Amino acid sequence: MTQRHSVSVAGVVIRGEGEVLVIRRRDNGRWEPPGGVLELAETFEDGVRREVLEETGVAVRVERLTGVYKNMERGVVALVFRCVPLSEPRHSTGEAAEVRWMSLDEVHEAMAPAYAVRVVDAFEAGTQTRAHDGINLL
Template sequence: MSEPGRDHVGVGVGAYVLNGRQEVFLALRGPEARNESGCWEFPGGTVEFGETLEAAVRREMREEYGMDVTVERLLGVDDHMTEGQHWVSVSFLARHEGGTPEIREPGKCTAIGWFGEDELPQPLSLASEATLRARRA
């Protein structure tokens, strides 16, 4: 079976999710993450065939963290090439609408949290660095 990101270019989405206190949600990539284990990220995941980008963001946030988000707008698109993988990473600005975030895939994620926009943990994943640049532009 063909593996996205390795056998062909993969398409992933991520979201810069803000809560009502203007804090941003981040997750720490765990040992079972596809790449960049040990880096903090604005979470997301792989787009499934026939799924819109925005629907993928909403699905990934529900599946991986148990929260509902509203996607507000596109932030940017970036080539994410690392560890022999190639992804097109599409990032969005989103708002937390409900659900208390929890880690639902503990191998892929080892910590989560809400952070002030000027107090983000380090290191950030490459795709998250691109998202942050787009957010600040």
């Protein structure tokens, strides 16, 4: 049987001069940008809006694609989009044990390199493509 990729989407939600909305996942305790599996009937942007709203309570405007990332261990391809918040976050949700704003310095300290780079890339011009093993870039 041919193995297939899973496609996910994530939103790097940026407020003001560089605060980023992040979640601490309930399932593994890791800090990450909000996101998840893209549903079959969704556009990329609709999926980002849904995932960010479900995980943080924040409605967003999707600005642009900032990166495409492949987890080589799990076969997950993630499309990451820069977003602008249209509402305020909740403190926690069904999928997020904690929701908060972080500076870029805090992101570097709190997130695995494979996820911190997604946030950093959202501040750069253009679109990046990167591969990782779930933790570190390859």
